[in-house]
Amino acid sequence: MSPSMLCGRFELHLERPFIMGIVNVTPDSFSDGDQHFEADEAIAHARLLIEQGADILDIGGESTRPGADPVSVQEELKRILPVIEALRSADIPLSIDTFKPEVMRKALDAGADLINDIYGFRQPGALEAVADSNCGLCIMHMQGEPKTMQHTPRYDDVLRDVEQFLHERLAVMLAAGVNKRRISLDPGFGFGKTPEQNYLLLRRLQELDSQGCPWLVGLSRKSMIGHVTGRVPAERVAGSIAAALAAVARGAHIIRVHDVAATLDAIKVQNAIEHGAFYD
Numbered sequence: 001m002s003p004s005m006l007c008g009r010f011e012l013h014l015e016r017p018f019i020m021g022i023v024n025v026t027p028d029s030f031s032d033g034d035q036h037f038e039a040d041e042a043i044a045h046a047r048l049l050i051e052q053g054a055d056i057l058d059i060g061g062e063s064t065r066p067g068a069d070p071v072s073v074q075e076e077l078k079r080i081l082p083v084i085e086a087l088r089s090a091d092i093p094l095s096i097d098t099f100k101p102e103v104m105r106k107a108l109d110a111g112a113d114l115i116n117d118i119y120g121f122r123q124p125g126a127l128e129a130v131a132d133s134n135c136g137l138c139i140m141h142m143q144g145e146p147k148t149m150q151h152t153p154r155y156d157d158v159l160r161d162v163e164q165f166l167h168e169r170l171a172v173m174l175a176a177g178v179n180k181r182r183i184s185l186d187p188g189f190g191f192g193k194t195p196e197q198n199y200l201l202l203r204r205l206q207e208l209d210s211q212g213c214p215w216l217v218g219l220s221r222k223s224m225i226g227h228v229t230g231r232v233p234a235e236r237v238a239g240s241i242a243a244a245l246a247a248v249a250r251g252a253h254i255i256r257v258h259d260v261a262a263t264l265d266a267i268k269v270q271n272a273i274e275h276g277a278f279y280d
Helices: 039-052 073-090 101-110 126-130 158-175 195-203 223-229 237-249 260-275
Strands: 004-007 010-013 018-024 056-060 094-097 114-117 136-140 183-186 216-218 254-257
Touching (some): 018 039, 039 056, 039 073, 073 094, 073 101, 094 101, 101 126, 136 158, 158 183, 195 223, 195 237, 223 237
Parallel strands (some): 018 056, 094 114, 216 254
16 A cells, blocks of 8 residues: 655655655755756746656755755745745645754745755754644654765664664654654665665665655765766766666655656656556
């Protein structure tokens, strides 16, 4: 039975893989630099992703690439709020990629439907900011913090360590009264993991117990793709699609990508081959 997820104004029926299109409103994203830094450009890009078939938009006002410097609450809000407000009427779930409680609250007030938190709602006040809302939540695993997470990642057993972390965070959320149907889990590819650890996680994703929550995975254009292909981020589309298909084959429900149209085409063909499933 396919899971469903409560997500703000929407209920997501995940009988097929959903595509989450990335909308960076940052000057220093690892993948697309400042191409969509200004609000008008970000909004135009978001509308293009919708036309290409995105099911969800993930809006970010702070880069979380390895080595990234933090930005202030005020600057992050200045970047994302105009984008949320402009897209609120687009009839598509709006996810906000943030770990700051104040940004979460303001984004939800502006109309966001999902909070995608790389810290797994561990920052002081983060859980309280979202517990009583009806937004969807993504709990991600990360070892360390963005500025230093790739220096020396260490695990006793990366699969079991990631699984244990996600189970512990899920238990905390449920104990706070959060409806389990609001929650998705992300193993955190590229966040405090070596290339070998990333590929082990991907290869054995189906062995991880999600406790019935949907898997949301982000692999698009990441360094693990470049590690294998030797290509710069803008040239990692084909490798990213291969990784996305591998994730879907291993049970991923939501795929976070830069290249919506190409990824969607590939997933449609995969579904036709594997399941005889055809959808618009």
